Amino acid sequence: MKYSFRQLEVFLAAAHFQNITRAAESLAMSQSAASSALKELESQFDIQLFDRVGKRLQLNELGRLYRPKAESLLAQAKELEQAFSRHTEVGALKVGATLTIGNYLAVGVMAQYMDTPTRPRVSLEVANTQTIAERVREFELDIGLIEGELQSTDLEVIPWREDRLQVFCAPHHPLAAKGSLTDDDLRAATWIMREPGSGTRQSFERGMHGLLPDLNVLLELEHTEAIKRAVEAGLGIGCLSQVVLADAFRRGSLVPLAAPSHRSFDRQFYFILHKQKYRSAGIDRWMALCQAL
Structure with missing residues (x-):
C-alpha cells in the first residue's frame, strides 16, 4: 500500500483547518511531520490535493x-x-440536532446509547437546520437530526417521525377564550417567533402562507424556552412543536389555540447523513433508538 492511515488523517485535518500548523496540533504532531506526510501522499501519486495561498490550504x-x-x-x-x-x-458518536429535537428528544436517546458496559461517548451539538446540515456536509458530525426540509446533493435525508406545530398563548390572553381562530385573528395577534433559518420557522411560514406579510412579529428568539416565557408573560402568542409544549399544557401555564382548519402545521423530523459517510454500527444503533421513541 502506497499510503498510510496517518497520511490520510493529515489530509483530512488539513482539509478541515485549511492550515497545516493547526492540522498538526489537532493530531499531536509536529508541523514539519504533518507537512512531510502530506507532501509524501501527494508525491507518491503525483497529484496535488490543495491550492496553497500563503499559509492557507484550500481543497482543489x-x-x-x-x-x-x-x-x-x-x-x-x-x-x-x-x-x-x-x-x-x-463507538463514540458526534450527533447534531436542531433545537426542538436536541433539547426534548436527543438527550434521552443519548442516555440509552451510552448505557452499555463500555459507555461509548456521545457529543451533541444543538443548532438550527442550516448549521447542522453544513456540519454533516463537512464530516464534522456523524449524523444530524433536523426538523426542517432540506435539499442537498451531498446529504441523504431520511424521514424519522411526524410532528406538528401548535399555536398557543397564556391562559389570560384574550384569544384563550376563543373556540377556533380565524385568519383575521392571526393577523391581529402579536407573535413571538423562532428565528429565520430554523426548521420551526420554516414549517410555520409554510402553514401561514398568504398571511406572512400581514403578521405582527414582536420578537424572534433562538430558544424555545425563551419563547414560552415571553408568551406566558402575555407579550404575544407563539407557535412551536407539540413536543416542546406538552409539559406546559399539562401544568396549565400555556394553553393551545385552534388554528383555522385550512392551515396545516404538520411536519416531519429527519435523519441526515453524508452520502459518502460510512454507516457504522454506532450510527445504526442511534437511528434504531430514535425510531423506537
Missing part, C-alpha cells in the same frame, strides 16, 4: 473528490480497530 477539485472516500475509509478502519481491541462495536 481533486481534494474535494477524494475527501469523502478518505473519511469513509478511516471510519471503517477505526471501527475495525475497536473490534480488534474487543471493545463494543458501538
Whole structure:
C-alpha cells in the first residue's frame, strides 16, 4: 500500500483547518511531520490535493473528490480497530440536532446509547437546520437530526417521525377564550417567533402562507424556552412543536389555540447523513433508538 492511515488523517485535518500548523496540533504532531506526510501522499501519486495561498490550504477539485472516500475509509478502519481491541462495536458518536429535537428528544436517546458496559461517548451539538446540515456536509458530525426540509446533493435525508406545530398563548390572553381562530385573528395577534433559518420557522411560514406579510412579529428568539416565557408573560402568542409544549399544557401555564382548519402545521423530523459517510454500527444503533421513541 502506497499510503498510510496517518497520511490520510493529515489530509483530512488539513482539509478541515485549511492550515497545516493547526492540522498538526489537532493530531499531536509536529508541523514539519504533518507537512512531510502530506507532501509524501501527494508525491507518491503525483497529484496535488490543495491550492496553497500563503499559509492557507484550500481543497482543489481533486481534494474535494477524494475527501469523502478518505473519511469513509478511516471510519471503517477505526471501527475495525475497536473490534480488534474487543471493545463494543458501538463507538463514540458526534450527533447534531436542531433545537426542538436536541433539547426534548436527543438527550434521552443519548442516555440509552451510552448505557452499555463500555459507555461509548456521545457529543451533541444543538443548532438550527442550516448549521447542522453544513456540519454533516463537512464530516464534522456523524449524523444530524433536523426538523426542517432540506435539499442537498451531498446529504441523504431520511424521514424519522411526524410532528406538528401548535399555536398557543397564556391562559389570560384574550384569544384563550376563543373556540377556533380565524385568519383575521392571526393577523391581529402579536407573535413571538423562532428565528429565520430554523426548521420551526420554516414549517410555520409554510402553514401561514398568504398571511406572512400581514403578521405582527414582536420578537424572534433562538430558544424555545425563551419563547414560552415571553408568551406566558402575555407579550404575544407563539407557535412551536407539540413536543416542546406538552409539559406546559399539562401544568396549565400555556394553553393551545385552534388554528383555522385550512392551515396545516404538520411536519416531519429527519435523519441526515453524508452520502459518502460510512454507516457504522454506532450510527445504526442511534437511528434504531430514535425510531423506537
